[in-house]
Amino acid sequence: MLDLALANLLSPIVLSFVLGLGAALARSDLAVPEAVAKGISIYLLFAIGFKGGASLAEHGIDLKLGLTLLMGVVLSFSLPLLGFALLRLLSGMSRTDAAAVAGHYGSISIVTFVAATTVLADAGLSSEGYMVAVAAAMEAPAILSALWLISRGSDQTEMSADLWREILLNGSIVLLLGAFVIGIATGAEGLSRIESFIVSPFQGVLCLFLLDMGLIAGRGLRKADVLDRGAIGFGVLMPLLGAGAGLLASLVVGLSAGGTMLLMTLSASASYIAVPAAMRVAVPQANPSIYLTLSLAVTFPFNLVLGLPIYLTVAKTVIGS
Amino acid sequence: MLDLALANLLSPIVLSFVLGLGAALARSDLAVPEAVAKGISIYLLFAIGFKGGASLAEHGIDLKLGLTLLMGVVLSFSLPLLGFALLRLLSGMSRTDAAAVAGHYGSISIVTFVAATTVLADAGLSSEGYMVAVAAAMEAPAILSALWLISRGSDQTEMSADLWREILLNGSIVLLLGAFVIGIATGAEGLSRIESFIVSPFQGVLCLFLLDMGLIAGRGLRKADVLDRGAIGFGVLMPLLGAGAGLLASLVVGLSAGGTMLLMTLSASASYIAVPAAMRVAVPQANPSIYLTLSLAVTFPFNLVLGLPIYLTVAKTVIGS
Amino acid sequence: MLDLALANLLSPIVLSFVLGLGAALARSDLAVPEAVAKGISIYLLFAIGFKGGASLAEHGIDLKLGLTLLMGVVLSFSLPLLGFALLRLLSGMSRTDAAAVAGHYGSISIVTFVAATTVLADAGLSSEGYMVAVAAAMEAPAILSALWLISRGSDQTEMSADLWREILLNGSIVLLLGAFVIGIATGAEGLSRIESFIVSPFQGVLCLFLLDMGLIAGRGLRKADVLDRGAIGFGVLMPLLGAGAGLLASLVVGLSAGGTMLLMTLSASASYIAVPAAMRVAVPQANPSIYLTLSLAVTFPFNLVLGLPIYLTVAKTVIGS
Amino acid sequence: MQTHDAKRVEITIEQVMLRRLTEALETADVTGWSVLPVLGGSGRSGNWSRDGQISRGTGMVQVVCLIRPDKLDALLDAAFKVVERHIGVVCVTDAQVLRAERF
Amino acid sequence: MQTHDAKRVEITIEQVMLRRLTEALETADVTGWSVLPVLGGSGRSGNWSRDGQISRGTGMVQVVCLIRPDKLDALLDAAFKVVERHIGVVCVTDAQVLRAERF
Amino acid sequence: MQTHDAKRVEITIEQVMLRRLTEALETADVTGWSVLPVLGGSGRSGNWSRDGQISRGTGMVQVVCLIRPDKLDALLDAAFKVVERHIGVVCVTDAQVLRAERF
């Protein structure tokens, strides 16, 4: 496992992240323009969705698909409750902030998922193509749990059908699922046509994206004084607990080692797109610096550098490859 | 032909367009940043121009080149007259609006052309490399016809040498023709150097562009109440008439089946770059919602989904492949 | 050599530059969005740094590395003194402007360096991988010389630790060196993973970047009346002198023909990123139109079109390939 | 040249709230506005920048409305309901406009 | 700090008309302005957004000119000739500037 | 709706000077501002455009600060020290703001 951690640490992807992190901490003016970052993120979502769909089309629909989706939704709903309890225990932040943070950990980080698929590929493991759909299914339910936790505290939250539409139709869910469906519809033949766009250069593009994630995480760390020690501990402990829950869920369903690692990763990762946007609208009184810093500057790096090799080792050990 | 239409419908390119269309109609916030859309469009123009030039360099200058260019210019000049008459017949829009719309249909849509080249490639057909130059030649003449139609109605229009310079030197014409000339100058050897940039990933990049076109078309459709029923009918009928005119012109010149399909496509497609800009400057009183919606939200989808397979079938039947 | 110059002139890269130049001079509205230009520049810096590092990792650290770095720093420090003397001789511009311009010529242009590596690759020559690090090392020292020249004239300049941090940590240095280190760390294996992103499409991406450089140079030329004849002469003469100094330095170190050509190119090229920014902060009274126009619209095109084949021929003749 | 009294209202607000704001403006019968991008800024909740922004949750925009003076109160009421619990600032200046019939 | 009376003129205009506007400003002897991007907006001709814009025909920008008060009329006349038949709005506010010699 | 007197200060400055300006603002106890991109412009040192900009040396931004009137002098002093030797313009207008406690 140490070997694996080291190999992971020395991958261009992780090193690109570290470069961005270092540059931001040293206050370099290195920056990726917003439009470019958004463009790359569209590319990644499209590619990962499409490849998932094409792989599903090739290997046939698995009977476990429905069950895994269900498990994903259950995880997304329940992990915030666990997170909330843990945060109240470890950190002194307000109920509202704690609930908002917890919501992020029930949802998922798609870049962490993408990084996990490249780690899997390097390890020569395959996984169920529909894990992409599971990722999409896990984005939103956690928001509901967070809002329920907040409303229990009788704090005001603004929740409307309108906001729900906004959450469920947010660009990244739509693009991921849409590309997934296109992948299913066009299958191996469709993939072969755009392979040299979405497969071959994928890891290189991911490097640039992780460079940017590093810059963002580094800028976040420079504001990390909004986090008390308990909160930082949470940012490291929660992914491990989440991954554990993901492992259990995977055992119930009976996923492959690759699929298990991906479900652990999804459970371990914290949202930085869908959930923050929903929180800003529904719970403006929650401090965005807290949840964004925890998610982007603590948990994301932890998962990328240490989490992924851990989840892979555990998955391989428990499931066998 | 039904097979062909279905295969076309299930290509990643068309499905990406449909995804964008659906996302916009469902009011998802999925959006491609303006800078990214412009960057992709620069890529597509450069690639298509270069490949046309390189193919011309390889197959030698064709004696029909001059004649085809002439035919393109004639089509671009005359199709607006046909379009204007048809619009006055079908729709209740004002003379000025009708003339402005008609101008768009004499000019061309370069993405439709690009999509047509990939349909051709899938069908294993080749075409005259200089069709790219014909596309460029067809961009501007239609504008003159539209302005003539408008000035006849004694409405004011502002036409100056200055505006002409602007139209003829607009970025997309310059880039397309410039890349075409570079392709001729560097030939197969130049192409081999940048092939893995402009050839292999081309279809994939086109998918993302069509995703964006779908989003734009979808947003347009949400405003489609500016169009009366006659106008919408025009948006579907006019491309078919245009394609017919293109077919005749092609028979006069004696193009290959591939070239015929491309000339039909050019004639059938409607501008959304050069002509709207010229209209905004010269005929500000014409309503841009009408011509942009018709061109982007009616005719473009029609051509992409149904038009292209029709034009291909007709071209193959009439010319033989 | 004439052959070489012609071959260079007809490369897609140079022709793309010429296209941009022509478009800008003809006042076309062709433009590359700022975000796209920055995105491409991030790609080029990352790719060139990474490839340099990977090549170093493969061929082993060369004992000459340290000496070459030292030579680069010495060149960067001393070329501005030469440039300043020459400018005072040739042109009527003020001391401050002359010093600011001279500073640009001690520093380097990374795109010229990138173009030189593709010329080398076409010529089948290899070079020391660490030349990328030499490029980074040459960026900043020239700024110090320029500021020293200006302060001697008792003009005010604002120089602070803060500004130094800014210069040394400017985005392009950090990215270039960071990618270089990542390349060293991950070596051939890392390169193989992202090869189809940073190697195969490289020349094509470079074409688009040079298109943009051409647009910028062309817009600059339209303002070229800020330059007197002597200044323009300087813009052509100075690169040749710089290349000569680079050649001498290379002979002292004993670089390969490829490395020699690159060191000549670095010495011959003029900065348009790090130095202008530093000058704006430290010497706002120096006219940016003068130094940007000379660097981008005179020296850059000269190097790209004529300089590179000259440097290559000289390097091959003097060193033998 | 003939000009007419007007108010220029500038509302700096989180991008996620933009649609809600413009809907509120429409309800208050304000039909003209322009949205300008904001690159970054600073306020009571710290400073931020749009660089490399990937989260949809942050980032602000500026909405500029030119209106007839008598519509100001309706506009401010509408805007206030949206920004009330959210971060952001509202600034009103006296202005003169051409072509008053447009407002 | 010493400030001087000035006018701040803000012209929101279609991007395709920008060059014509700045040429008219130069003719009217106005030599200083800044152009700001507009992301989207709403007016009598409906609402629009810059997202995914590929047509050059749409999209607006804002031109801000600070001028000496006595130059206002010349500026407005020049601007009006350009915007007259086009969509767009012009807004003038009283302002104070530093370094009056620049205007 | 209750509004409060304020000043709107708009500083157009080179992007390379932005950090220095905001640091100066903080020193002058100004804690709220927004930065807007500028696409291009014209002034005594000629005209420029952000298109295809690759040099970090050029390009401007606009910093908008809303402040209580009594803080104006401190702000202008701070801003002036930064822009003094640099190109750029400073413009102050009278304004009204909601939620005065924020300024």
Ligand SMILES: Nc1ncnc2c1ncn2[C@@H]1O[C@H](COP(=O)(O)O)[C@@H](O)[C@H]1O
């Ligand atoms: N006084 C101000 N002047 C201009 N913009 C401000 C001001 N205060 C806040 N802002 C903008 O509004 C955002 C949120 O402010 P706040 O609610 O104070 O955190 C800031 O990041 C700025 O972009």
Ligand SMILES: Nc1ncnc2c1ncn2[C@@H]1O[C@H](COP(=O)(O)O)[C@@H](O)[C@H]1O
């Ligand atoms: N009252 C207004 N306040 C601010 N911007 C406006 C206003 N009216 C129009 N605009 C801007 O000008 C554009 C065209 O307006 P119109 O000519 O009314 O369609 C709109 O899309 C807005 O960007």
Ligand SMILES: Nc1ncnc2c1ncn2[C@@H]1O[C@H](COP(=O)(O)O)[C@@H](O)[C@H]1O
């Ligand atoms: N009178 C003005 N009104 C608005 N912006 C101006 C004005 N003068 C200068 N600027 C802006 O400040 C930049 C530098 O001006 P200058 O220092 O006069 O060269 C210009 O390029 C404009 O973006």
Ligand code: NA
């Ligand atoms: Na999770």
Ligand code: NA
């Ligand atoms: Na047509």
Ligand code: NA
């Ligand atoms: Na140099």
